[in-house]
Amino acid sequence: IETKNNSALLSLLEDIHYADIAEIINELNEDEATYIIKLLNSDKTSDILTELDDDVRESILGNLSAKEIAKELDELDTDDAADIVGELPKEMVQQVISKLEDREHAKDIVDLLRFDENSAGGLMAKELVKVNENWNVLTCVKEMRVQAENVTRVHSIYVVDDEGKLKGRLSLKDLLTTSTKTHIKDVYISKVDHVNVNEKPEEVARIMSKYDLEAIPVIDEIGRLVGRITIDDIVDVIREEAEKDYQMAAGISKDVEADDSIWELTKARWPWLLIGMMGGLGAASIISGFQEALTKFPVLLIFIPLMQATAGNVGVQSSAIVVQGLANDTIKGAIWGRLGKELLLGLVNGLALAFVFLIISHFGFKTTYLESIAIGIALVTVVVNAAVIGTFIPIFLNKRGIDPAIATGPFITTSNDVLGILIYFSIAKVFLGF
Amino acid sequence: IETKNNSALLSLLEDIHYADIAEIINELNEDEATYIIKLLNSDKTSDILTELDDDVRESILGNLSAKEIAKELDELDTDDAADIVGELPKEMVQQVISKLEDREHAKDIVDLLRFDENSAGGLMAKELVKVNENWNVLTCVKEMRVQAENVTRVHSIYVVDDEGKLKGRLSLKDLLTTSTKTHIKDVYISKVDHVNVNEKPEEVARIMSKYDLEAIPVIDEIGRLVGRITIDDIVDVIREEAEKDYQMAAGISKDVEADDSIWELTKARWPWLLIGMMGGLGAASIISGFQEALTKFPVLLIFIPLMQATAGNVGVQSSAIVVQGLANDTIKGAIWGRLGKELLLGLVNGLALAFVFLIISHFGFKTTYLESIAIGIALVTVVVNAAVIGTFIPIFLNKRGIDPAIATGPFITTSNDVLGILIYFSIAKVFLGF
Numbered sequence: 001i002e003t004k005n006n007s008a009l010l011s012l013l014e015d016i017h018y019a020d021i022a023e024i025i026n027e028l029n030e031d032e033a034t035y036i037i038k039l040l041n042s043d044k045t046s047d048i049l050t051e052l053d054d055d056v057r058e059s060i061l062g063n064l065s066a067k068e069i070a071k072e073l074d075e076l077d078t079d080d081a082a083d084i085v086g087e088l089p090k091e092m093v094q095q096v097i098s099k100l101e102d103r104e105h106a107k108d109i110v111d112l113l114r115f116d117e118n119s120a121g122g123l124m125a126k127e128l129v130k131v132n133e134n135w136n137v138l139t140c141v142k143e144m145r146v147q148a149e150n151v152t153r154v155h156s157i158y159v160v161d162d163e164g165k166l167k168g169r170l171s172l173k174d175l176l177t178t179s180t181k182t183h184i185k186d187v188y189i190s191k192v193d194h195v196n197v198n199e200k201p202e203e204v205a206r207i208m209s210k211y212d213l214e215a216i217p218v219i220d221e222i223g224r225l226v227g228r229i230t231i232d233d234i235v236d237v238i239r240e241e242a243e244k245d246y247q248m249a250a251g252i253s254k255d256v257e258a259d260d261s262i263w264e265l266t267k268a269r270w271p272w273l274l275i276g277m278m279g280g281l282g283a284a285s286i287i288s289g290f291q292e293a294l295t296k297f298p299v300l301l302i303f304i305p306l307m308q309a310t311a312g313n314v315g316v317q318s319s320a321i322v323v324q325g326l327a328n329d330t331i332k333g334a335i336w337g338r339l340g341k342e343l344l345l346g347l348v349n350g351l352a353l354a355f356v357f358l359i360i361s362h363f364g365f366k367t368t369y370l371e372s373i374a375i376g377i378a379l380v381t382v383v384v385n386a387a388v389i390g391t392f393i394p395i396f397l398n399k400r401g402i403d404p405a406i407a408t409g410p411f412i413t414t415s416n417d418v419l420g421i422l423i424y425f426s427i428a429k430v431f432l433g434f
Numbered sequence: 435i436e437t438k439n440n441s442a443l444l445s446l447l448e449d450i451h452y453a454d455i456a457e458i459i460n461e462l463n464e465d466e467a468t469y470i471i472k473l474l475n476s477d478k479t480s481d482i483l484t485e486l487d488d489d490v491r492e493s494i495l496g497n498l499s500a501k502e503i504a505k506e507l508d509e510l511d512t513d514d515a516a517d518i519v520g521e522l523p524k525e526m527v528q529q530v531i532s533k534l535e536d537r538e539h540a541k542d543i544v545d546l547l548r549f550d551e552n553s554a555g556g557l558m559a560k561e562l563v564k565v566n567e568n569w570n571v572l573t574c575v576k577e578m579r580v581q582a583e584n585v586t587r588v589h590s591i592y593v594v595d596d597e598g599k600l601k602g603r604l605s606l607k608d609l610l611t612t613s614t615k616t617h618i619k620d621v622y623i624s625k626v627d628h629v630n631v632n633e634k635p636e637e638v639a640r641i642m643s644k645y646d647l648e649a650i651p652v653i654d655e656i657g658r659l660v661g662r663i664t665i666d667d668i669v670d671v672i673r674e675e676a677e678k679d680y681q682m683a684a685g686i687s688k689d690v691e692a693d694d695s696i697w698e699l700t701k702a703r704w705p706w707l708l709i710g711m712m713g714g715l716g717a718a719s720i721i722s723g724f725q726e727a728l729t730k731f732p733v734l735l736i737f738i739p740l741m742q743a744t745a746g747n748v749g750v751q752s753s754a755i756v757v758q759g760l761a762n763d764t765i766k767g768a769i770w771g772r773l774g775k776e777l778l779l780g781l782v783n784g785l786a787l788a789f790v791f792l793i794i795s796h797f798g799f800k801t802t803y804l805e806s807i808a809i810g811i812a813l814v815t816v817v818v819n820a821a822v823i824g825t826f827i828p829i830f831l832n833k834r835g836i837d838p839a840i841a842t843g844p845f846i847t848t849s850n851d852v853l854g855i856l857i858y859f860s861i862a863k864v865f866l867g868f
Binding site for chain 2: 349
C-alpha cells in the first residue's frame, strides 16, 4: 500500500487511533515509517511518536530536521516531550529546543530534563491546573478555563499560596456542585496526597494504587508544586516493573522483546547461561571428588538430577514469595521469624517428598534400606537448605539496597544446585561410610 | 492500645486514611478487628472493608449482622458492594440485600452479581454520569449535578439515545469551556472506546493502557450502556495478573502471600515439587539405562548437572520471552518463523557455551579429545532442543486456549531436565560407541 504516495492513504489513516498507527509503523521499514510520519500532520504524529518502540522512534527522528522535531514537541505534553528530547543526540537537543515556538513550553521541557528518569521528577508533567488560595471562586473559574486549554485531563485543581507552595486541592465535583462566590481559602481541602520529586517511581506507584489516586501532585524540596503525575504513566511503570521482575526471574538481564534481534537476545541471556554453566562445572568438580564412592555405591549417581531439580525448585519458590512480599511491603517482622517459618515449611515439604521417594525408590529402583534412608535424609536436608537460602538471599540483598529480584531465577537455582549436590554426597558419606 | 475502649482511639483513627487503617486491622486478631469496625462509622468502615485481606474481611463480616453489613454496602460503590456480597454465604446474601436502604442501589448490586467475576461485567460499576442525546446543555448540566452526587469520579459524560444505547461522550473539559445553550446531539463526540460485558479483564486492561484511558464504558450485547470500568480497578487487574504470572513461573500455583499459613503455602507449592520429583525420578531411570556405559566412561556422569542446569535455564529463558510476548500481543507472524529464530538463537548460544566448555573441560577435567567433542556436541544439541521446546510449548498452549504462563517455571524446567539428559547420553553413545 505504501509504494505510491496518495491522499487516499491520508484519509485512511485519519480515522485510526494513534496507538494503532504506531503499531503499524513498528512493522514498517525506516523509509516507509518516515514517509508516513511526514505525511500526517503533527498533532497526530506527535502522539504516534510517543507510542513507538524506542529503536523505531530513534531511527525516524534521525531522519527529521530539528525544526520538524520541534513542531512535534510543541504538540506534546511536557513529560512526553522531555522523554523524547532525552533520547536525542546531544548536539541535536539545543537546536530542537531553540526551535520550539512556545517558549513557556520550552522552559518546562528543559526543567524536566534536569530530573533523573528514575524518579518522580522524571515521570511528572508540568501541565496542571492550579489556583491561588487568595483568589475567589470567580477568578478561579476564569483562570481554570485558560489553564484547562493546555491540560488533557484536569483531575484535581491544586491550591497554592503566594510562594507556590502546595496547600491543598479543590475537587472538580465540588466546583460543579458549589455556589460561585466564596474565597478559595475557605473551601479547599487541605489534605492532599503528594510525593517528592526525588521519590522512586515504584514508590509513587505503590502510593497511587494504595490510595486509588488518578493523579498526584509533585513538590520540590521546599514544598513548591512543580508538577503532576497521572495514573496512565503509573500503569506503564507497573507494567515495566512487572516485566523486569519476570524476565529477571527467567534469567534475562535486559529489557528485550521476542521481536528483538538475535544479537540483542543473546546479550540479554548470555550472562545467566554462563552463571548456570559455572554452577554445572562446580557440581562436576564436587562429583569428581566423590568418584571413588560412586563406584562403590553407583545407585547414588542416578539420583543426582533429583537432588538438583528439587533444590532448584524449592529455592525459586521460596525466593519468589519473599521477593514479591518485599515489593508489596507485606513482609513485616524480624528476619529470623521469616527464616524460621521457611525452615519449618521446608521441613514439612521435605519430609513429604522423602516419603514419596522412599516408596518409589524401594520398589522402582531396588535400593537397599540403608541407601534409601541415606538418600531420603539427604533430600530433606537439601529441601530445608534450599528454602532457607531462597529466603535469606533476597532479604539480605534488600537490606543492602540491591534489587532482590536479581536473586530469583538462575542465580538461586545455580547456587542451590551446587550446594544441593554437596549436601547430598556429604550426607550419603556419613551414612554409607565410604 | 486496643485493650480499653475509648473515644481517644476514635479521634486517633479519624485522621488516618482508610487504606492505612485496613493495613493495621490486617495485623490484629478477629475480636480486635471487629471491635474497631463496629467503633467507626460506616462511611469509613465500608472503604476499609474493601481494602482488607480476603480472609480478614470474611471473619469480620461473619461477626456482623445482616443489617450492619447492609449499612456498609449502602456506602459503597456498586462494584465494591457486589464484590463483598459475592463473598457472603448464600443464606446471608438475601437477608443483606433485603436490608439495603437505597432500593436503586440494591437493584444495581443484584444486577452486577449476575456477571462472571472474570469479565468486564464483573469489574464494572453502575455509577456513571449519562445524558440523553435529545437533551439540551441546560437540562444536561442540571441532571449531571444530581448524578454526580453518587459518582466518586466523573471522568466522562456518556451520551445515550432513548433506548439507552451508547452513542458517544461529552468531555468535562468541553463542558467547562463551551457556551451553555446547545443541543447535546450537536456537540457530543461520537467516537468512544467501549468494551462488551463479556470481555476478559486482561483485554480491558490492554485496551485501557494502550489508549491511555481512565474510564471505559461497558455495553451489553445489544449496545446499551450498562456500566463503567475505572482505571483504579484496572491497576489491580494488572498487578494481580503480574503476580500470578510471576508465581506461576516460580512454581507456586495459588495466590499466596509470605504471611499465609504454612498449610496454605505447602498446598500451593506441593504440586510443582511433585512434578519436579517425577522429573528427577525419570532422569534416574534414564541414567540407570546407561549405567554400563558410565562404568566405561565415568567422566560422563560428572557433567550431568551441567546438562541439566543448562537445559533448564535455556528453556525458561525462551518460554519467558514467548509468554510475555503473547501477553503483550507483540508476537506476530507464523509459529514457524518464531521457532526458526529460537533455533538459530539456541545454536549461537549453544556453540558459545560449548566453546567455553571445551577449554575448561580439557584443562580442568582432563577429558580426552573425543570425550570433549562428544560432550560439546551434546551441549549444543541440548541447548537448541531446550530453546525450541521452550518456545513451542507456550505457543501450543496458547493456541489451545490454555494460559501459556503455566508452561514457564518447573514445568518447562522438568521436561527439559529429562530430555536434556536423554539427549546427552544418546549423543555420547553415538560418539563414544558404547
